[in-house]
Amino acid sequence: MDRGRLALSLIALAAALALPFVAGPFWTGLATQMYIFGLLALSVDLLLGHAGLFSLTHASFFAVSAYTVAILQVRYAVPTTLAAPAGILAGTLLAAVFGISVRTRGVYFILITIALGYVVWGVAHRWSSFTGGDNGVTNVPFPAIGGVGITSHTQYYYLVLAVILLCALGYRVLIRSPFGLGLRGIKASETRMQSLGYRTSAHLYAAFVLSGALASLAGVLYVYYNRFVNPVASSFPISVEAALMAIVGGSGTIIGPFLGAGVVLGLRNWVSSFFEMHHAIMGAVFIATVLWAPDGLVGIAARLRARFSRPKEPGP
Amino acid sequence: MTQLAIEVGALAKVFGGLAAVDGVSLSVPAGERRVLIGPNGAGKTTLFHCITGTLKPTRGSVRLFGRDVTRDPEHRRTALGMGRTFQITNVFPDLTLLENMTLAIVGTDRRKWVMHRAVAAFADVRRQALEGLEAVGLAGRAAQPVKLVSYGERRQLELALALNTRPKVLFLDEPCAGLSPSERQRISKMIAGLPRDITLVMIEHDMDVALGLADRVTVLHQGRVILEGTPDEVRANAEVREVYFGHG
Structure with a gap:
């Protein structure tokens, strides 16, 4: 990492650590959501930005994990130390099943993931006796490990921050590993990868399950923040928004999905305060991004940097 | 007798009603340099795809050092020792x-x-x-x-x-396609310099390159083998001159 980026990372980290002190609970809450949904977007982007698969079912893993935690904690009084891992496990197992969708490519992959996502939403919505139907599961407590528990949103903010930092570091190793390079190879030319000895479906399946595990972790963070979960968490718009966040921020990067989450959540909060049809604005943002900034915010930053650091060309 | 690196038995590949490869049998002993020639549409690349596993043949079998790999996926064949380049980079x-x-x-x-x-x-x-x-x-x-x-x-x-x-067997699909004469020479020199224990199967349009590199040449036409022999035999054959060079 060069010095400029290191300095920038340290400034960002310091700002993140100081945020609850300088900004009120509203901004702290928004930042917490940004981290959580940024993590979800990052999980989507492992497939989208690296392997070239556009999944629209990631809300499923997110929601199944959140429901698992909520039901275990609320109905069975299972402690966080068991409920949280159980949530991740449940979401990951679902990803291991939904991973069969990597047998398809392109538009068929998108369609099959949409269909699978609707199955989960349907179950959450209709199986009222188990999921609580439209009301979902409420009164989820703050997480507690042993006797030590989170008691405020500020404390929870720091917990989430710590978790996403660890995830970002792990993710960084993953995408730089031979496995991560293999995913980029598959995105560029699957036929060539096969002729180089890769069983590409196995690689994509592994990436799908890993990605689902990360989405499940985001689901755990979400349910403890939100303190309830209902079918909205599993809905198609959540999957779309996660992909949108990754693309708006900068697909294929680590910081991008988090920046994108900040933009999408911030805009929605702001626009919805005075405009009822805020979803239309989100659509416009998406279209503008795809047309004029396909590499997202990170791409814009890189372009600006290239413009200003370009050496002066000698005159004619 | 030397071991056979590649043994293709009565292989056919049919697209719709068209037999791009129509019953090709081919044996390449280990260490040999074999060049496939034939006019456009002769089925050379399709044959390659079927041997390396990019395409599934409609009929026939492929053996690699005696092992039947007809049903093995491409990545498996690579692991067993097939390597290939593509005609289109x-x-x-x-x-x-x-x-x-x-x-x-x-x-x-x-x-x-x-x-x-x-x-x-x-x-x-x-x-x-x-x-x-x-x-x-x-x-x-x-x-x-x-x-x-x-x-x-x-x-x-x-x-x-x-x-x-x-690779133990290397399949090169027109390695010199689209190159300038000097680049062409460079690549063919590179291929000529490969270790002799690598069996080489190559498609090449440039007759000088092809006949210069080959131990033996197989001529394909309309999905069938019409001749197999040494470069000299191929050069001298009237039928090849007819279909390949377009004059008698």
Whole structure:
């Protein structure tokens, strides 16, 4: 990492650590959501930005994990130390099943993931006796490990921050590993990868399950923040928004999905305060991004940097 | 008698109603350099695809060192020792040349599954990748993304990728296609310099290159083998002159 980026990372980290002190609970809450949904977007982007698969079912893993935690904690009084891992496990197992969708490519992959996502939403919505139907599961407590528990949103903010930092570091190793390079190879030319000895479906399946595990972790963070979960968490718009966040921020990067989450959540909060049809604005943002900034915010930053650091060309 | 590296038995590939390959049988002994020639549409590339597993043949069988691989997927055949290049350059444009080579090197061993260690930490892979690039004259380009290097250099990389899967049998599909005469010479020299224990099966349109490199030549026409022999025999054959050179 060069010095400029290191300095920038340290400034960002310091700002993140100081945020609850300088900004009120509203901004702290928004930042917490940004981290959580940024993590979800990052999980989507492992497939989208690296392997070239556009999944629209990631809300499923997110929601199944959140429901698992909520039901275990609320109905069975299972402690966080068991409920949280159980949530991740449940979401990951679902990803291991939904991973069969990597047998398809392109538009068929998108369609099959949409269909699978609707199955989960349907179950959450209709199986009222188990999921609580439209009301979902409420009164989820703050997480507690042993006797030590989170008691405020500020404390929870720091917990989430710590978790996403660890995830970002792990993710960084993953995408730089031979496995991560293999995913980029598959995105560029699957036929060539096969002729180089890769069983590409196995690689994509592994990436799908890993990605689902990360989405499940985001689901755990979400349910403890939100303190309830209902079918909205599993809905198609959540999957779309996660992909949108990754693309708006900068697909294929680590910081991008988090920046994108900040933009999408911030805009929605702001626009919805005075405009009822805020979803239309989100659509416009998406279209503008795809047309004029396909590499997202990170791409814009890189372009600006290239413009200003370009050496002066000698005159004619 | 030497072992057969490749044994193709009555292989056919039918697209719709068209038999692109129509019952080809072919035996290539280990260590031989075999060149396939034939006019456009003779079924050379389709035959290649069927042998290396890119396409499934409609009928027939493929054996690699006596082992039936007809039903093995492509990646499995690569692991067993087949390497190939593509007629239409098939490399990874967004990745650097070094990354391209890394993919080829770890593709045939278990390191392709490593998730917890950065590629950069594998010093031996890096060394091998640089050596591989050096061998095709691309050492100076290692850090550049493929999309920034010339077409000729991509063809060289194409060859380097195939060589670094540690093939026992190497299939080259028109390695010189679209190259300038000097690049052509460079690549054919490179191919001529390959170790003799690698069995070579090559499609080539350039008759000078083809007949200069080949131990034996197989001539395909309309999906069938019409002649097999030494370069001299092929040169002298009237039927080949008829279908291939277009005059009697």
